[in-house]
Amino acid sequence: xxxxxxxxxxxxxxxxxRVTPQRERVxxxxxxADHRLTAQEVCDAVATPGPDGxxxxxxxxxxxxxxxxxxxxLLRIVRDPEGRDRYALGGPASHHHLRCRACGTEVEVDGAVxxxxxxxxxxxxxxxxxxxxxxxxxxxxxxxxxxx
Numbered sequence: 370x371x372x373x374x375x376x377x378x379x380x381x382x383x384x385x386x387r388v389t390p391q392r393e394r395v396x397x398x399x400x401x402a403d404h405r406l407t408a409q410e411v412c413d414a415v416a417t418p419g420p421d422g423x424x425x426x427x428x429x430x431x432x433x434x435x436x437x438x439x440x441x442x443l444l445r446i447v448r449d450p451e452g453r454d455r456y457a458l459g460g461p462a463s464h465h466h467l468r469c470r471a472c473g474t475e476v477e478v479d480g481a482v483x484x485x486x487x488x489x490x491x492x493x494x495x496x497x498x499x500x501x502x503x504x505x506x507x508x509x510x511x512x513x514x515x516x517x
Contacts, residue, residue, distance in 0.1 A: 375458075377396060378393070380441075381441070381443070384441065386441070389434075391415075391424065391426050392437070393423070394415050394423045395444075396443065396444075398411055398415060399444060399456050399458060404455075405447055405455035405456060407455055408432060408435055408454070408456070411431055411435065411456065412428045412431045415431060435456060438459075442459045443458075444457065444459050445457045445458070447466075447502070447504065450506075463483075463502065464479060465478045465480060465482070465502060465503040465505065466504045467504075467509075468504055468506045468507075469506075469507065469512055470506045470508065471512040472511070472517075474511075476509075
């Protein structure tokens with residue numbers, strides 16, 4: 370999903386928040402990236418004014434906006450295999466990832482696949498899952514066939 374298929378500005382406004390140029394710039398950088406970005410990569414990308422005249426942002430502003438956007442579900446923190454936090458587009462619907470431990474390929478899985486699991490957990494333990502993003506590691510079909 371990209372921000373072109375999800376109107377995050379409307380979601381922010383509906384929740385009573387302003388859509389600032391700095392928030393838009395952070396969202397645009399994360400959405401345009403071909404991989405999940407670290408906070409430092411976002412800082413580097415917005416350290417100078419954008420080609421469209423968007424203002425430059427200092428690291429404190431970037432970190433504040435990353436937290437703001439993450440706390441509201443517009444971005445998600447995804448821990449990479451090296452343990453670094455990276456930012457990915459959130460969205461109105463939950464989803465999960467299957468990551469191949471051999472080649473790094475990722476497959477996105479609809480969040481509905483965990484509904485029964487979460488209901489069972491709540492029934493058995495009383496625990497209600499609030500953070501809804503899983504990365505499950507294993508072997509993809511290609512690597513399994515190669516005997517990785």
